[in-house]
Amino acid sequence: xxxxxxxxxxxxxxxxxxxxxxxxxxxxxxxxxxxxxxxxxxxxxxxxxxxxxxxxxxxxxxxxxxxxxxxxxxxxxxxxxxxxxxxxxxxxxxxxxxxxxxxxxxxxxxxxxxxxxxxxxxxxxxxxxxxxxxxxxxxxxxxxxxxxxxxxxxxx
Numbered sequence: 001x002x003x004x005x006x007x008x009x010x011x012x013x014x015x016x017x018x019x020x021x022x023x024x025x026x027x028x029x030x031x032x033x034x035x036x037x038x039x040x041x042x043x044x045x046x047x048x049x050x051x052x053x054x055x056x057x058x059x060x061x062x063x064x065x066x067x068x069x070x071x072x073x074x075x076x077x078x079x080x081x082x083x084x085x086x087x088x089x090x091x092x093x094x095x096x097x098x099x100x101x102x103x104x105x106x107x108x109x110x111x112x113x114x115x116x117x118x119x120x121x122x123x124x125x126x127x128x129x130x131x132x133x134x135x136x137x138x139x140x141x142x143x144x145x146x147x148x149x150x151x152x153x154x155x156x
Contacts, residue, residue: 005125009132012088013140022144024077027137031084038062039087041080041150043069058092077141078134085133091126 018030032039040062047068053068065083107149120127
């Protein structure tokens with residue numbers, strides 16, 4: 001992974017200024033607040049029939065994250081974190097963002113699809129940065145839950 005990609009992801013993580021205790025749900029609320037719009041998370045059977053795991057579609061008044069059926073809670077979390085990372089990194093502003101979601105969600109307008117950030121090519125810097133940031137967010141969630149467990153030991 002490119003050094004600049006890691007640096008970009010770490011800088012974005014720092015800018016989030018996450019609290020010591022973070023969950024997937026609190027992270028979604030935090031990013032929605034930063035973006036000034038709600039984030040909707042939807043499991044889509046349409047994605048389950050494709051190579052695409054997740055898709056973020058910035059709509060007029062909300063951000064919508066679609067994800068395929070997950071093999072478990074952590075798999076679902078990682079797919080969602082990846083899409084949230086694209087939001088944090090503002091990848092909807094990049095012209096080179098991939099558009100694989102066009103064939104999956106044909107009913108959406110051309111403008112909406114043009115902004116859709118479909119996942120599939122992890123070789124691009126955009127995808128690598130989003131995945132690295134997703135990993136940092138997942139680590140923050142894991143560390144947060146471990147810290148809670150450590151403090152519980154003192155009350156036994």
